[in-house]
Amino acid sequence: MNEIKDIFPRGGANTAFARYFTGKSYLNMLTAEGVPIGNVTFEPACRNNWHIHHADKGGGQILLCTGGRGWYQEWGQPARELHAGDVVVIPAEVKHWHGVAKDSWFAHLAVEVPGENTSNEWLEPVSDEDYTKLP
Numbered sequence: 603m604n605e606i607k608d609i610f611p612r613g614g615a616n617t618a619f620a621r622y623f624t625g626k627s628y629l630n631m632l633t634a635e636g637v638p639i640g641n642v643t644f645e646p647a648c649r650n651n652w653h654i655h656h657a658d659k660g661g662g663q664i665l666l667c668t669g670g671r672g673w674y675q676e677w678g679q680p681a682r683e684l685h686a687g688d689v690v691v692i693p694a695e696v697k698h699w700h701g702v703a704k705d706s707w708f709a710h711l712a713v714e715v716p717g718e719n720t721s722n723e724w725l726e727p728v729s730d731e732d733y734t735k736l737p
Contacts, residue, residue, distance in 0.1 A: 606669035606707040610641040622651045622724045624733075625701075638714040644672065649701020649733060652677065652725040661694035661717025665710045672708035673736055674700045675728075681736055684708070694720075699728050703736070 613630025616623065625648025630641040655662050665674065667688040674690050675681040677697035684690065684700075692698055694717060702708035714720075 604707075606643075606709060608641065608643060608709055609668045610709075610711070612643050612709075613641060616642070619650075622653070623701075624649055624651075624727050624730075632711070637716060640712045641668075641709065642712050643709040644670075644702035644707065646702060646706060647704050647733075649673070649728050650699055651727045652697055652699050654697050654723045654725070655692065655694050655714075655720065656723060657694035657715075657717035657720045659718040660715060661720045662696070662715040663692045664713040664715060665690040665692070665700060666713065667708075667710045670708035671703040671706040672701060672710065673703065674698065683737075684710070697725065701728070701733075704734070 611630050612628045616627040616629040626645045627648050628643040632639045632641055667684045667686055669686050672684040673681045674684055
């Protein structure tokens with residue numbers, strides 16, 4: 603499992619959000635002004651918890667995949683495999699998770715869509731049983 607060559611600087615360990623991840627991730631905030639954009643890099647088998655981006659109007663998140671192989675899943679839907687060049691548009695109020703495949707590194711830009719009264723609600727971890735079923 604070779605590390606990927608990040609297009610953007612990897613950044614340090616994602617300590618601010620580590621409690622919401624299974625495994626190790628890295629975060630480099632590319633900008634916090636206007637539209638916050640963070641480069642998130644996942645070590646093999648890392649994924650974040652189920653979560654929801656709340657907003658009264660607008661909001662949500664866009665993932666711009668830049669390297670490796672990963673996963674995105676909405677509650678009640680099958681997981682979607684992700685590769686460099688894929689784009690995921692996550693509307694506000696949709697329960698979901700994203701992370702890396704077991705045998706790869708993965709990186710994406712996380713773009714926070716502006717909205718009114720936005721917040722993130724972190725929920726339960728993705729179960730090991732469900733995650734290990736993914737190829």
